[in-house]
Amino acid sequence: MNPFDSTLQRSFPTLMVPTREPVAPMAAAGERLLVAGNGVFLEILRPWLRIIRRISSYAVSTAIPYGVVEEATELLCGRVPPELIRTFAEQARAACPNETGAWIVWHPETKAFRLVRVVVLSLDRASLRYDRPQLADGEVLVADCHSHGHFAAGFSHQDDEDDVFDVKFAVVLGRCNTAQMDVALRLCAKGIFERSNNIPASWLDAVGDTNDYAAT
Ligand SMILES: [Zn+2]
Structure with a gap:
């Protein structure tokens, strides 16, 4: 693939969610797209926050053979004083x-x-x-x-x-x-x-x- 798209895709990868194990955690701060059986999710990791949100659902009820993702919010920095x-x-x-x-x-x-x-x-x-x-x-x-x-x-x-x-x-x-x-x-x-x-x-x-x- 051309260097531009390959850099772009490395910086914002898409993962197919497995059915029999959890998705591997993100190794570093950034964003990724999770394609799951129950929709498409955006996962964002920052030193202070990790969130997963569904950003899209399927318009057709076709069988997507991937695992299910739940939305999540982790405030890694704790309470704002x-x-x-x-x-x-x-x-x-x-x-x-x-x-x-x-x-x-x-x-x-x-x-x-x-x-x-x-x-x-x-x-x-x-x-x-x-x-x-x-x-x-x-x-x-x-x-x-x-x-x-x-x-x-x-x-x-x-x-x-x-x-x-x-x-x-x-x-x-x-x-x-x-x-x-x-x-x-x-x-x-x-x-x-x-x-x-x-x-x-x-x-x-x-x-x-x-x-x-x-x-x-
Ligand atoms: Zn204002």
Whole structure:
């Protein structure tokens, strides 16, 4: 095969799922396609995350002599520390009515999380353009956070465009001028967007203002 396609296919292989043994685990970070008896699945491995999602089903009920795959999610980095969400909430409150952004990154060897401010290229009350921040060797992006100023948290068409190629959590804080900000959270994985309806209680607590608005 020509060198271009052979490199491309090595970087994104397709596996036929065996019926009598599990698929061999991925040896390194990347993506692969699993052709199974119950559909076509995308498997993504990153130092902090492993997921398998069905991306296609068969339109015809023909016999596919392959094994069955189940969707899976393994958060290899563990829980994202709510303290970092709190620090970002303070940044969002200070920036309001403008938008602001930060990344929560993780190091697979030290297991340490940290919050890194993004380098803002341009901003106004409805949009934010930024450069990807410089990370230390080995550090990986886990959560891409931005704020919506006075507006509600949620994912705009622009957010969808920005998030389509990444593998990350996307976190949006909205109504940043209020005592209890809105939080929107989704998992983004190469075009798969999974909005979470269960924001961790520790995060909701973290975005509450420590100043007692009710008393003023
Ligand atoms: Zn947004």
